[in-house]
Amino acid sequence: MSNLEPMTCEHQQLQVKKRRSIRRAMRWDTQLPKDLELKLWQDPHGLLDQGETLHIKLSCSVVKLQHEGDTYVFKCQDLNDLGARAKNALSKTTGCRSMQNSTYLYRLGIPTPRPRACIETTVGPFKKRSYFLTDYVESTTLYRLMRHGSPDTARLQSIAEQIADILERLDELKVAHKDLKAENLLVDPLGKVWLIDLESITRYRQHCKPFRQRQGRDVSDLLHPRNWRSNPAAAEIVRQAILKKSFAAKLIEQSDEARQYLGEARPEENNSEQLFTVLIPSYNNAPTIASCVDSVCDIADEILVVDMGSTDGTHDIVRNKGIGCILGSATADRCEVLEVARQQAQHPWILQIMANERLNPELGRQVQDTLFFNPTKDGYRIGTTPCVQGTHLRYGGFQRSDSVRLYRRDLGNYELVEHMPELQPPDHRIGVLRSRLAVRTPESVVDDIKERVTASTERAERDFHRGQRSTWPKLLWRSSRKFIEAYLLRHGWRDGWAGLHACLMAMLETYTHEMTLVYLERSPEIEITAREAPRRAA
Structure with a gap:
């Protein structure tokens, strides 16, 4: 390589050691602090939990670590899908490739942060996770x-x-x-x-x-x-x-x-048709609204948060970020509130994201590319992928792809879907974007259960007043069928422990829904109210 290197190239000294056991393999810089080296070898995922989150993608998390006055970037690549594990069984993981390539370019003087370590954890012959540690550059x-x-x-x-x-x-x-x-x-x-x-x-x-x-x-x-x-x-x-x-x-x-x-110069002015406003409907989303706004702030030309009467301080968080916020009351029609917000948007396109969702960089680039090349569609459906304790679910039937989230400002009307307004456009001229939004579930299992039980109970009450009923045999059959369908028939087991957790939570939701219907039917007062409601309305 020396004959290719210009005289001005500054070589960087970097020596790497290797260590391997049955369950993991590690390569690290010999100048890495000994105690950090030991922590990386014993519990790399524990270090990930201690860091400050920088990025979260579908299968990758990046955090900033502080250790004895030094700052590092720590990246984790999850291989929860058994197909991905099988694919990487005989090939190098992302962490290993990053370490190898970074070491090569760093030694040859390319300006890249100094690579420090990479770790691979395995389960039998399959690789489970890979980690990559580099110096942090304030930039x-x-x-x-x-x-x-x-x-x-x-x-x-x-x-x-x-x-x-x-x-x-x-x-x-x-x-x-x-x-x-x-x-x-x-x-x-x-x-x-x-x-x-x-x-x-x-x-x-x-x-x-x-x-x-x-x-x-x-x-x-x-x-x-x-x-x-x-x-x-x-x-x-x-x-x-x-x-x-x-x-x-x-x-x-x-x-x-x-x-x-x-070959030719590009235009020096933006086309106004490429600009878009991000609308974020929110109701009591204080734990997730900040990360949602942060995920879109780099690509959005305007951000409007539509607060549907939150009581947990969501509005204060949005105000502290300097983002425009449209306030609505808890009793107001949410579709009308969002329609008012849409009319106040300054740009011809709307990107609608819920407050518990995150826009990943790949989807952000796809949205910008779609608008740049003069889109022929009036709206685009964007799917969602649930994220359970840092793992994005790919199986089990939990992904949704029926919501129109990117659309022209004057397209269609809003209707309530699971308590939040979503656009219901005409069937024609609707496209689909490949990437998906990440939906975050509560980090606490207790909060997750409370949220699911509350939502399924409210849905059961609405269904009861519409005439839907349930019985004990239906309760047992439908809740069991939900788990079997999600975990076995739709391959939820391929998502590992996160898939099992999600399937059990789905079974709990079904059980709560059916149990609430049974309880409401056995309550005389509610039964009389349900019977008399149509007469009183007439």
Whole structure:
């Protein structure tokens, strides 16, 4: 490799040790503190619970750790799906690839945080989780800097030149990043650019056409207009810096995607049709409203929280974040309140998210891409995936995909679905987005049970007054059938302990619903009220 390295390249010293047992394997930097090394080996998941959450994705959690005055980033990749475990049985996990690739680039002087350790835990021949520890760099992502910062021209020029230097160095090493989005470039307070998320990089033996095409996709991902919506002119500065490098001409020649973004200047103004408002209906969601708002603040052009008369301090949390809040009373029609909020939205598109949901970065990029390329649909359905104690459920039938969450501001009417208003649009011109929203359940099992029992009891009362009845045989059969269907027939067992917990909670909901119907039918006063209600209404 020495013949490829320019004279200005600064080599970094990094020595790695290895350790393996029946249930786990670990590689770590020899300069890692001994007590932290021991904690990582004995209980890596315990360290994850002690950290400050930075990101939560469908199968990945990232936290910030403090240890004896030093700060680290700790990343956990869950392999709860048995299919994923089988796939990774004979291949490297995300943590292992991250450690290997980060060590390789760090030693060659690429500006990336120093890798510290990776751990893999196994269950028999299958890998269960992988962890990756790096130094923490006080910084902001390039995407967030463009969205919320106001860098001057000189700073933008410096950032663009550093990005071009990194791309040139990767070209010399014949390395493709394969995920070079603006979120994977950090800018520290001194203006230095850092490259992160290296688990997907690929090394090539020569500057072949497949390498150029992969490199072209990296450049197109970086220069995509979604990264520069708040400052489109900055994209042109980065483009010009890349064009000054010697590899740019060959890249344009051999990659159609690179030619699209490097070959011509992009518009310096946003199309107003690409802008959207995030509506967040909320009722007593104090534990989750902050994380919900944080998940959309980077991509939203406007955020409106619609409080349906909360009494747990939800409004105060929203106000402290400086987010617009529309207040409604607990007795008001929730559909009418949300309709008023929709009319106050400033942008032509609405993205509706419930207060106990989180927008993952992949879905955020998909929403922006959909609006950028002149959508032909009037609305898009977005599914939801429940998250139970940090594990996203993929099986058991708990995922939903029937809600229209991204839609034009003047489309359709709202109707109540499980106590919250959802859009009921015309059947035509409705599309589907691939990614899903993550629905968080209460962290406490007691709170989870209380919430489910309350919801199923209220639903049973409504069903009773509509004429629905139940019996003891139906109660036993329907609750048992719910568990068998979710856990066995719909493969809930593939989600591990989280799947078992979710299936038991679903059985509890069904049992509570049917038991409430039986109780209401045996209560004379309620029975008389139910019989006389239609007459009195008439």
